[in-house]
Amino acid sequence: MAPTLYDEKPEPGDLIEIFRGTYQHWALYIGDGFVVHLAPPSEGPGAGTSSVMSVLAEKAIVKKEELWDVVGPNEWKINNSLDNKYKPRPVNVIVREACELVGDELPYCIFRGNCEHFANELRYGKAESRQVCKAGEVALAAGMAAVLGLGFVALAGALFGGSKKENKNTE
Structure with missing residues (x-):
């Protein structure tokens, strides 16, 4: 069963890993139940495993959506596991930069610029997947x-x- 906000309460700046079958989607929690994430235009809210085809997109949109709309029926967890490798940037900087990017169209590449690269770059200043x-x-x-x-x-x-x-x- 997927966690609820009563099970896990993300804090602003936390990375959210969403399990979508063959891959994981990543988002950054910004507070008040919202996340910012990088999603190819074909990926709608609560995308399931069928959205794996969206990895072929060359562009993606930075979106601000409710956590539950992005998670949909999938399992998720807070995953800041790179904290042991990199020091997270200040939360106010992470959230401000994430919000400033909302609506931007960015290059998308499964190998060099996917949603996990995007989320990690916001939290740590390092684009890593x-x-x-x-x-x-x-x-x-x-x-x-x-x-x-x-x-x-x-x-x-x-x-x-x-x-x-x-x-x-x-x-």
Whole structure:
């Protein structure tokens, strides 16, 4: 069951991570039940997993909406886990800059400028996306496994394939 404001009470400047199946959407809590977030134009309030197609957009809009409209039926949590890596900027600066950006259209790129980059840049002054880092690690691991697998096949072929050829030549 998704948390309610009675379970978790975000403070201005908190990052809100919203779980949408195959990805997480990120927003910045600015107070009074509102968040500011970066959303491709096709992503409406309470977007579900179908909004994953919005990652193909090249532009996104900075929106100020009620937390519950953005969360919709999805689970969410306060996630300021980069606090152990970066010092958060002053709350008044975070909230002011977030509000000044509302309505702006910004370049959007899943790898270099997504909603998590946006939220982290507001809180820490550092545009970082752990989702992108994790996806890169998974892709690297898959690539390494493929290379190792091909290497193993080639080695097995060299070790065991050659003996048949030799046997054929000796007959």
